[in-house]
Amino acid sequence: MSVEVRDGVEYSFAMEYDGPPITRELPRAVPINVDRIPVAAVVSPLPFSDKLLLPIIQPISAAEFGKKLSKDFKFGSSTDQDNSSELMGVVGSSGALGASCRFEKSTELSGSFHNDWMRNGFNESIDLNEYNRLDWASNDSVLSVDYPSSRVSSRKFGDANNGSCSDLKRAQLVTFCDIKSDDGNVNEFSNSGPEVVREKKEPAIKVKKGACYRCLKGNRFTEKEICIVCDAKYCINCVLRAMGSMPEGRKCVGCIGLPIYEAKRGNLGKCSRMLKRLLNDLEVRQIMRAEKFGDVNQLPPEYISVNGRPLYHEELVALQSCSNPPKKLKPGKYWYDKESGLWGKEGKKPSEIISPHLNVGGPIKADASNGNTQVYINGREITNVELRMLKLAGVQCAGNPHFWVNEDGSYQEEGQKNTKGYIWRKAGTKLLCAVLSLPVPSKPSRPSGEQLTTVSSRTFPDHLGHEAVHKLLLIGYIGSGTSTILKQAKILYKDVPFSEEEQDQIKLVIQSNVYSYIGTLLDARERFEEECLHELRENQSCVGSTISGHVDDKYENTPYAICPRLKAFSDWLLKTMASGTLEAIFPAASREYAPLVEELWNNAAFQLTYKRRSELETLPSIASYFLERAVEILKPDYKPSYVDILYAERVTSSNGLSCVDFSFPESSNDDAETGDQSDSLLRFQLIRLQAKGFGENCKWLQMFEDVRIVIFCVSLNDYDLFEMDGDGNSANKMVSSKKFFESMVTHPTFDQIDFLLLLNKFDLFEEKIERVPLSKCAWFDDFQPVMSRNRSSSNNPNHLTLGQLAFHYVAVKFKRLFSSLTGRKLYVSQVKGVEPTSVDSALKYAKEILNWDDERYNLALSECSIYSSETSPSR
Numbered sequence: 001m002s003v004e005v006r007d008g009v010e011y012s013f014a015m016e017y018d019g020p021p022i023t024r025e026l027p028r029a030v031p032i033n034v035d036r037i038p039v040a041a042v043v044s045p046l047p048f049s050d051k052l053l054l055p056i057i058q059p060i061s062a063a064e065f066g067k068k069l070s071k072d073f074k075f076g077s078s079t080d081q082d083n084s085s086e087l088m089g090v091v092g093s094s095g096a097l098g099a100s101c102r103f104e105k106s107t108e109l110s111g112s113f114h115n116d117w118m119r120n121g122f123n124e125s126i127d128l129n130e131y132n133r134l135d136w137a138s139n140d141s142v143l144s145v146d147y148p149s150s151r152v153s154s155r156k157f158g159d160a161n162n163g164s165c166s167d168l169k170r171a172q173l174v175t176f177c178d179i180k181s182d183d184g185n186v187n188e189f190s191n192s193g194p195e196v197v198r199e200k201k202e203p204a205i206k207v208k209k210g211a212c213y214r215c216l217k218g219n220r221f222t223e224k225e226i227c228i229v230c231d232a233k234y235c236i237n238c239v240l241r242a243m244g245s246m247p248e249g250r251k252c253v254g255c256i257g258l259p260i261y262e263a264k265r266g267n268l269g270k271c272s273r274m275l276k277r278l279l280n281d282l283e284v285r286q287i288m289r290a291e292k293f294g295d296v297n298q299l300p301p302e303y304i305s306v307n308g309r310p311l312y313h314e315e316l317v318a319l320q321s322c323s324n325p326p327k328k329l330k331p332g333k334y335w336y337d338k339e340s341g342l343w344g345k346e347g348k349k350p351s352e353i354i355s356p357h358l359n360v361g362g363p364i365k366a367d368a369s370n371g372n373t374q375v376y377i378n379g380r381e382i383t384n385v386e387l388r389m390l391k392l393a394g395v396q397c398a399g400n401p402h403f404w405v406n407e408d409g410s411y412q413e414e415g416q417k418n419t420k421g422y423i424w425r426k427a428g429t430k431l432l433c434a435v436l437s438l439p440v441p442s443k444p445s446r447p448s449g450e451q452l453t454t455v456s457s458r459t460f461p462d463h464l465g466h467e468a469v470h471k472l473l474l475i476g477y478i479g480s481g482t483s484t485i486l487k488q489a490k491i492l493y494k495d496v497p498f499s500e501e502e503q504d505q506i507k508l509v510i511q512s513n514v515y516s517y518i519g520t521l522l523d524a525r526e527r528f529e530e531e532c533l534h535e536l537r538e539n540q541s542c543v544g545s546t547i548s549g550h551v552d553d554k555y556e557n558t559p560y561a562i563c564p565r566l567k568a569f570s571d572w573l574l575k576t577m578a579s580g581t582l583e584a585i586f587p588a589a590s591r592e593y594a595p596l597v598e599e600l601w602n603n604a605a606f607q608l609t610y611k612r613r614s615e616l617e618t619l620p621s622i623a624s625y626f627l628e629r630a631v632e633i634l635k636p637d638y639k640p641s642y643v644d645i646l647y648a649e650r651v652t653s654s655n656g657l658s659c660v661d662f663s664f665p666e667s668s669n670d671d672a673e674t675g676d677q678s679d680s681l682l683r684f685q686l687i688r689l690q691a692k693g694f695g696e697n698c699k700w701l702q703m704f705e706d707v708r709i710v711i712f713c714v715s716l717n718d719y720d721l722f723e724m725d726g727d728g729n730s731a732n733k734m735v736s737s738k739k740f741f742e743s744m745v746t747h748p749t750f751d752q753i754d755f756l757l758l759l760n761k762f763d764l765f766e767e768k769i770e771r772v773p774l775s776k777c778a779w780f781d782d783f784q785p786v787m788s789r790n791r792s793s794s795n796n797p798n799h800l801t802l803g804q805l806a807f808h809y810v811a812v813k814f815k816r817l818f819s820s821l822t823g824r825k826l827y828v829s830q831v832k833g834v835e836p837t838s839v840d841s842a843l844k845y846a847k848e849i850l851n852w853d854d855e856r857y858n859l860a861l862s863e864c865s866i867y868s869s870e871t872s873p874s875r
């Protein structure tokens with residue numbers, strides 16, 4: 001952003017505007033009227049072109065702006081006829097698209113404001129003093145377009161005539177009207193009387209769905225940041241301009257000073273990836289802290305009514321900082337039984353049991369829960385469902401008793417001294433309550449005594465919140481094993497990993513894979529046969545023509561020859577594969593040919609070819625696993641086992657994207673103290689992206705900006721494998737994997753996201769490294785393992801195998817590469833083979849990394865709170 005000083009005013013030239021041409025439909029100018037609201041202005045050197053430069057004045061306060069006005073500008077119609085370089089500006093709150101008036105430099109302040117539309121001379125002159133006398137709530141106001149009704153209605157002017165706009169006061173009376181709760185329900189509370197309506201403020205402009213509210217570009221896939229007041233959404237290019245320095249968190253500049261939209265309360269302090277990318281850690285922390293704890297964003301106490309009375313600030317503090325506060329407190333009317341701690345919405349059965357004896361709200365009323373049972377608990381007539389519960393719990397309810405119930409569930413009849421029993425003590429009662437959706441006393445969520453002092457310091461954001469789904473992005477170079485990991489996760493964490501239908505589908509895929517492996521071998525057989533014949537011919541030409549008569553008889557003379565029947569099958573299969581229709585004619589054709597497979601498998605020529613399978617680049621190493629059982633697999637009644645499914649290629653969606661949602665199951669030794677139990681509530685989504693089709697700067701990766709971690713998969717087995725690259729050159733697959741890794745870790749989408757490297761296929765690697773040196777891959781040419789002389793001394797627990805040494809070496813290579821490219825730390829894990837347990841530990845490691853990340857985040861926040869609460873250092 002460049003800054004230029006013109007006529008003593010600083011303009012930040014922010015962006016080139018190439019949205020739709022600016023027309024008279026644009027929001028009109030908004031005057032300065034609230035002292036706290038920053039002022040933005042736009043200036044256009046090219047007013048009549050559709051491409052406008054829209055520089056933005058750094059937000060300044062109204063008072064400052066007033067001073068600038070008096071010094072530098074006069075509002076008035078422009079006399080500049082050549083349209084060359086005039087100032088186009090909007091003063092006011094939005095700072096967003098709003099170029100609508102123009103003003104010119106003058107040495108004296110004029111008391112009028114001239115609103116001149118760009119193209120068609122739409123003139124209005126408004127006296128500045130007049131602005132302060134305007135009825136702000138009126139729809140007729142010239143300002144109403146850009147000045148939101150909610151803000152208007154939530155504020156009152158002090159003395160409209162004194163020209164000062166800073167003496168606004170929030171009206172005290174409230175209505176609980178149409179505030180949508182997180183679950184999408186509308187709160188059912190409503191009061192009468194003079195009211196301040198807390199509806200969501202509508203954004204200043206309407207845009208097409210999914211577009212950015214400032215540049216009007218983008219679609220629903222474009223990542224956006226959302227204003228917590230008006231819900232306007234801004235793309236990464238516009239968010240900082242639209243929201244300025246965010247002194248109250250993520251609010252459009254025009255929404256600063258306004259209370260948040262209540263449905264957004266759950267999001268307060270939860271930073272988006274987008275902001276993390278745009279700002280440094282400290283800035284992000286400060287903004288999130290301001291958003292979460294800033295006064296204006298707090299739930300106003302008067303929005304909570306308890307036992308018929310709105311709360312005072314201290315009461316709300318007491319309520320929120322007790323050991324067992326109401327969960328997810330939203331604006332509304334509640335009843336509270338101070339003796340037992342029972343808590344519910346007005347007119348409803350109890351919803352939870354909170355800390356008792358809190359001094360909040362008025363005395364409980366008999367009709368608080370709208371009961372009609374003539375049975376009373378602590379003065380409240382209970383509801384039918386509570387009565388049912390009491391009866392089933394064995395409490396005698398005959399004769400319309402009035403009970404006195406304590407926090408521990410002990411109960412007496414009013415006027416009697418003896419405790420008659422304990423309501424919740426029987427195990428069955430708790431179960432019953434669960435069935436009837438009634439609350440039972442819970443352990444304090446915060447140890448009592450650990451009272452927090454203010455509402456502001458109430459909670460730190462639960463970044464690894466239990467409601468959120470934590471996205472783990474799984475990527476890797478072709479064949480690195482990503483789809484296997486996805487399948488492993490399914491088998492590990494899903495009760496029904498694959499439905500019947502999926503299994504049938506998988507079976508067909510496996511069978512068609514086997515056909516294509518056979519086809520690859522048959523193709524090789526032909527080649528080997530040709531080579532043999534060629535050799536024979538050469539020999540023949542050396543020896544003379546004595547055996548010429550036999551050379552044509554391939555079937556008899558080469559070890560690779562097959563009988564005509566098998567040859568016909570071979571021809572059919574190769575032709576079908578070449579035409580790419582194997583899938584289409586499968587499985588009908590397979591039934592026809594299945595018996596031939598057995599014959600083929602037992603055929604000497606085929607077995608000879610199979611022995612030379614390592615020479616066949618296109619035959620994956622896993623093919624043997626299936627080919628050895630080809631006859632069984634190609635039978636119609638074949639049912640794939642989990643191992644078959646794990647090893648099978650092409651089972652996961654081939655469109656590049658597939659995912660599995662999971663939670664880590666609660667293990668038997670879970671312990672509430674270790675937090676394992678709550679970890680089982682965390683929800684994860686493992687998203688696998690196929691490497692094929694990833695171009696340079698793959699733009700749609702931006703869609704994955706909200707992933708918490710990228711799991712990058714590398715097949716260790718690739719170090720000695722080669723493939724043809726795009727230019728027809730032979731390329732080492734490990735080096736290709738490294739290049740892909742480089743392009744991903746440096747991709748802007750992931751620049752704040754942790755990477756976990758999974759070094760995969762360790763089983764194959766460990767076995768291969770004993771035969772093939774690691775230096776087959778040029779990147780690993782300096783691998784010089786120091787092996788103990790007696791390599792068989794495996795009794796020594798510290799003894800590392802060559803495979804383990806090589807693994808560590810490769811891990812360090814990637815770590816160094818990562819830190820040289822990003823300056824950050826790479827996490828590494830190993831996957832030993834296809835058995836799912838190996839992936840379980842890798843994914844648990846990913847979860848740990850997220851936990852650390854959150855701990856760091858919370859620590860940073862608490863550090864931030866220490867700094868900000870410190871008094872200024874004495875020097």
Ligand SMILES: Nc1nc2c(ncn2[C@@H]2O[C@H](COP(=O)(O)OP(=O)(O)OP(=O)(O)O)[C@@H](O)[C@H]2O)c(=O)[nH]1
Nearest residue numbers: 478479480481482483484622646647761832833834
């Ligand atoms: N031995 C062994 N084989 C594995 C392991 N992980 C994957 N494989 C096999 O490696 C092959 C390729 O794995 P995939 O999971 O399909 O690889 P991918 O990353 O999905 O690659 P594309 O499908 O090419 O995008 C499959 O045949 C797997 O069975 C492992 O840990 N050990």
Ligand SMILES: [Mg+2]
Nearest residue numbers: 483484649650
């Ligand atoms: Mg795959």
